Amino acid sequence: MSTDPVLEVRNLTVGYTSAPVVRNLSLRVGSGEIVALLGPNGAGKTTTLRATSRLLPAHSGQILFRGETIGQRSAQQVARAGLVHMSDRRGIFPGLTVDEHFRLRHRGQKIDRELAYDHFPALRKLARRRAALLSGGEQQMLGLGRALARRPAVLLVDELSLGLAPVIVKRLLPILRRVATETGTGVLLVEQHVQMALETADRGCVLVHGDVVLSQDAPSLLKDRKLIMSSYLGEKAPGEHNDA
Numbered sequence: 001m002s003t004d005p006v007l008e009v010r011n012l013t014v015g016y017t018s019a020p021v022v023r024n025l026s027l028r029v030g031s032g033e034i035v036a037l038l039g040p041n042g043a044g045k046t047t048t049l050r051a052t053s054r055l056l057p058a059h060s061g062q063i064l065f066r067g068e069t070i071g072q073r074s075a076q077q078v079a080r081a082g083l084v085h086m087s088d089r090r091g092i093f094p095g096l097t098v099d100e101h102f103r104l105r106h107r108g109q110k111i112d113r114e115l116a117y118d119h120f121p122a123l124r125k126l127a128r129r130r131a132a133l134l135s136g137g138e139q140q141m142l143g144l145g146r147a148l149a150r151r152p153a154v155l156l157v158d159e160l161s162l163g164l165a166p167v168i169v170k171r172l173l174p175i176l177r178r179v180a181t182e183t184g185t186g187v188l189l190v191e192q193h194v195q196m197a198l199e200t201a202d203r204g205c206v207l208v209h210g211d212v213v214l215s216q217d218a219p220s221l222l223k224d225r226k227l228i229m230s231s232y233l234g235e236k237a238p239g240e241h242n243d244a
């Protein structure tokens with residue numbers, strides 16, 4: 001894994017009104033690195049991702065993508081340049097088939113359909129099925145397939161696990177790991193399954209009330225997972241059998 005930063009967030013302050021939701025947040029994602037952004041509900045994780053992909057204007061701070069500031073660029077421009085945001089809404093069109101999703105351009109950008117199927121071979125036999133009829137896990141594969149087929153330099157993933165059984169998330173996260181390691185894509189991952197996120201990630205940041213309270217390598221955070229969950233995430237750590 002290289003440590004070249006493909007994404008750097010410096011002193012980001014952002015919110016929806018004059019009151020910031022996230023304050024002075026700084027983080028770096030290296031080439032081929034997965035960074036998990038953890039935190040309780042309402043901590044500002046989604047807001048951070050939205051500001052990073054320019055969907056939400058920052059109050060202050062800098063976002064650097066491949067070493068260049070993107071503060072003046074639109075969300076569309078940064079998406080085309082390779083900073084891809086996979087939101088919790090997944091970008092699924094219920095009336096379109098799987099294959100149509102992979103043929104459809106994304107903001108004018110062609111999608112590598114074969115690459116999408118290579119990542120998710122299970123979708124080949126569902127090619128003609130409309131997205132509305134797919135299971136939640138299959139829909140997530142479709143959204144992730146579309147995102148990965150654009151060969152992102154940086155991928156922002158918001159709640160891969162939303163509405164899905166942990167067993168499905170457990171199958172999807174290794175695909176992210178493989179893509180990051182093999183292609184150098186840097187991944188910023190918001191994930192509610194703390195154990196699984198840290199098993200996949202290289203590093204983790206814990207965000208509480210808009211402030212980064214902890215930033216460490218994933219194995220160290222995993223060791224202290226129970227303490228972190230009770231101290232920062234406002235919940236008791238579930239037994240291994242529940243979360244693994």
Ligand SMILES: Nc1ncnc2c1ncn2[C@@H]1O[C@H](COP(=O)(O)OP(=O)(O)OP(=O)(O)O)[C@@H](O)[C@H]1O
Pocket residue numbers: 016021039040041042043044045046047048
């Ligand atoms: N569009 C919006 N307008 C106003 N406030 C918002 C908006 N979206 C989010 N917020 C507020 O900003 C704060 C941070 O929300 P955010 O969605 O970033 O948190 P989160 O850490 O992703 O939480 P969760 O884990 O519950 O998804 C919350 O208090 C939320 O109510």
